[in-house]
Amino acid sequence: MIKDQFTALKSFLSTPKNIAIIGHKGPDGDAVGSTLALSMYLKKLNHNTSVIVPNDFPDFLKWMPQSDSILIYEKENEKVERILNNVDLIFTLDFNSLSRVGYEMQTILEKTDAPFAMIDHHQLPEAYATYNYSDVSICSTAQMVYHFIEMMNNLSLLDKDIASCIYTGIMTDTGSFRYSSTSATTHKVVAHLIEKGVDNAAIHQAVFDTNSPDRMQLLGVALQNLVILDEFNTAYITLSQEELDKHNFQKGDTEGFVNYGLSIKNIKFAVIFIEHKQENLIKISFRSIGDFNVNHFARMYFEGGGHNNAAGGKSNLSMKETVNQFITNLQSHKKELVNE
Ligand code: 5GP
Ligand code: MN
Numbered sequence: 001m002i003k004d005q006f007t008a009l010k011s012f013l014s015t016p017k018n019i020a021i022i023g024h025k026g027p028d029g030d031a032v033g034s035t036l037a038l039s040m041y042l043k044k045l046n047h048n049t050s051v052i053v054p055n056d057f058p059d060f061l062k063w064m065p066q067s068d069s070i071l072i073y074e075k076e077n078e079k080v081e082r083i084l085n086n087v088d089l090i091f092t093l094d095f096n097s098l099s100r101v102g103y104e105m106q107t108i109l110e111k112t113d114a115p116f117a118m119i120d121h122h123q124l125p126e127a128y129a130t131y132n133y134s135d136v137s138i139c140s141t142a143q144m145v146y147h148f149i150e151m152m153n154n155l156s157l158l159d160k161d162i163a164s165c166i167y168t169g170i171m172t173d174t175g176s177f178r179y180s181s182t183s184a185t186t187h188k189v190v191a192h193l194i195e196k197g198v199d200n201a202a203i204h205q206a207v208f209d210t211n212s213p214d215r216m217q218l219l220g221v222a223l224q225n226l227v228i229l230d231e232f233n234t235a236y237i238t239l240s241q242e243e244l245d246k247h248n249f250q251k252g253d254t255e256g257f258v259n260y261g262l263s264i265k266n267i268k269f270a271v272i273f274i275e276h277k278q279e280n281l282i283k284i285s286f287r288s289i290g291d292f293n294v295n296h297f298a299r300m301y302f303e304g305g306g307h308n309n310a311a312g313g314k315s316n317l318s319m320k321e322t323v324n325q326f327i328t329n330l331q332s333h334k335k336e337l338v339n340e
Pocket of ligand 1: 094097122284285286303304305306307310311312313314
């Protein structure tokens with residue numbers, strides 16, 4: 001973090017403030033983990049905090065300490081708007097473009113007078129924040145919250161609950177410590193979190209081993225729908241609204257499905273297309289192994305973005321047209337996908 005900005009933020013936080021902490025739309029383990037951890041830490045410094053997300057988060061994160069205090073804009077829009085118009089500071093965590101909170105919340109954020117503090121690890125941060133802590137080399141925003149507390153010289157304030165939230169964010173964003181973003185520092189941080197009382201096995205179980213039978217059946221459908229494009233070392237999965245409905249789709253059910261494509265020998269690029277009939281869009285997740293940059297691909301063709309090896313995007317075309325467009329786009333990247 002730029003020294004002057006950190007010094008200014010530290011000084012700003014030296015007296016009690018009203019603070020909102022916001023995570024992105026479609027909150028994942030890192031968004032929920034990092035916002036809750038920062039909130040619990042700031043409360044220890046006598047700040048008044050509200051954690052806000054645009055829409056609901058998956059059930060497999062609802063065991064998290066203080067997760068029931070999270071305000072969901074979609075459910076309590078007036079209350080959230082009132083809070084956002086009366087805070088001294090707004091932290092935005094795990095995203096770096098205000099569009100990632102959805103149109104309505106974005107409009108409120110753009111009108112507010114409060115300064116922003118960004119903590120985020122995605123590529124190409126936008127310039128809306130007064131205080132910027134952006135580092136694309138760190139695996140998760142949750143690990144950045146740990147480093148923020150460290151920079152504040154407050155690691156002694158870490159307790160089991162804060163540590164558990166940070167652990168969850170790191171674990172989910174690193175695919176359980178296996179992606180290349182997992183560094184020696186990540187493991188040192190995690191070791192410290194476990195020393196602080198984190199029950200790592202229980203968290204893993206709570207997040208990954210609480211599948212519904214419906215979700216497992218839906219995974220079966222996704223794997224049946226998997227298409228391999230040998231000439232591009234690419235695999236993709238489609239899930240239609242009808243297939244989701246048939247298996248009683250719940251938020252978070254398709255989390256991780258895209259990775260099955262990447263687990264196939266020689267596959268370097270894996271994609272999942274998921275239909276959202278109500279919003280009239282196809283939500284897309286992109287994953288890669290090696291140098292193929294899915295952040296660029298998602299930005300270039302599907303109004304999205306993310307990281308080099310994990311990104312998301314969307315399309316307003318039909319499923320068939322979206323997949324056709326995708327296959328057409330692939331033609332321009334054949335060299336990158338085949339020659340690595
Ligand atoms: P996922 O595929 O799991 O939804 O997202 C993968 C990564 O890409 C995450 O880090 C997520 O924040 C980012 N991401 C997902 N969807 C979008 C999008 O529409 N726009 C941008 N800029 N990033 C996205
Ligand atoms: Mn993240």
